[in-house]
Amino acid sequence: MYGPKISLVFAKEETHRLLEHALNGAGYEIFNAYTSGTEALRNLRLSPPDIAIIDYSLADLNGLRLCRILCEENICACVLAAPPSEKGHCIAELDLYSAEVLIKPVKREELFVALEILKKSVDRIQKLEKEVQRLRDQAKTRIFVDIAKGLIMKLGVDEQTAYTAMRKASMDLRTPIKDIALKIIDGRLKWTDTDGIK
Numbered sequence: 001m002y003g004p005k006i007s008l009v010f011a012k013e014e015t016h017r018l019l020e021h022a023l024n025g026a027g028y029e030i031f032n033a034y035t036s037g038t039e040a041l042r043n044l045r046l047s048p049p050d051i052a053i054i055d056y057s058l059a060d061l062n063g064l065r066l067c068r069i070l071c072e073e074n075i076c077a078c079v080l081a082a083p084p085s086e087k088g089h090c091i092a093e094l095d096l097y098s099a100e101v102l103i104k105p106v107k108r109e110e111l112f113v114a115l116e117i118l119k120k121s122v123d124r125i126q127k128l129e130k131e132v133q134r135l136r137d138q139a140k141t142r143i144f145v146d147i148a149k150g151l152i153m154k155l156g157v158d159e160q161t162a163y164t165a166m167r168k169a170s171m172d173l174r175t176p177i178k179d180i181a182l183k184i185i186d187g188r189l190k191w192t193d194t195d196g197i198k
Contacts, residue, residue: 004050004119005031009040011058019053022108037061041069048075050122051115056082064090071097077118081106141178148181152191169197
């Protein structure tokens, strides 16, 4: 299997079987399926898929409302299967989110196109999240390194020497420089006049 993990939320189990057959045949992985909107929301919050395909006409929780909650909480992207009379309203409500609105009965080709669009969106968001996390980690490293350098410099060592010693300790101990900085901050590593950081 390849592609995103998909959850199905339709009132009829027969619809689940039909969709699962079509999606499995196209190589998509069905993550889980629910007939209740409230049950789906509870479980998808705990174990998010990449994309949820949701029926507008759920008995306990309107499918549009479910889509909005899932998108607002960044749980997953959504495909909403809506009746023709609700198309415009649903598109307007979900316009700012990672969601596609399809008209019931949903055509196989349109569903696959919507899934591909959302897959690209999910991939792009995941890359951006990784980049944001990388930048956060980088910023934290700089903060810890600056604090550790400051502690060493208080002992009369210039900034370049302090930083060079931290890099050397990082290489010698095969430890990320952030961890070296943390060990200097909490006292597990100290500066010595003869050996540098030990």
